[in-house]
Amino acid sequence: MTFGEKIRGVRERENISLRRFCLHLGYDASNWSKVERGEFSAPRSREKLMEIAGYLGIDEGELLELAGRSWLE
Numbered sequence: 001m002t003f004g005e006k007i008r009g010v011r012e013r014e015n016i017s018l019r020r021f022c023l024h025l026g027y028d029a030s031n032w033s034k035v036e037r038g039e040f041s042a043p044r045s046r047e048k049l050m051e052i053a054g055y056l057g058i059d060e061g062e063l064l065e066l067a068g069r070s071w072l073e
Contacts, residue, residue: 010058
């Protein structure tokens with residue numbers, strides 16, 4: 001599973017729209033959709049990743065690991 005797949009899957013399971021997610025976290029929806037599709041890598045800011053993990057209720061360690069993989073692709 002990729003970083004983007006994880007985020008999108010949890011976001012959709014929790015019925016959080018892309019627009020709502022981006023408004024809450026301060027991202028541009030068109031760019032964030034590219035992250036979810038694997039066209040852009042995960043954010044590099046640990047603070048932002050922790051904020052995303054908290055908002056979606058994802059384990060922080062798992063999210064960091066997936067983000068790290070996306071930086072290498």
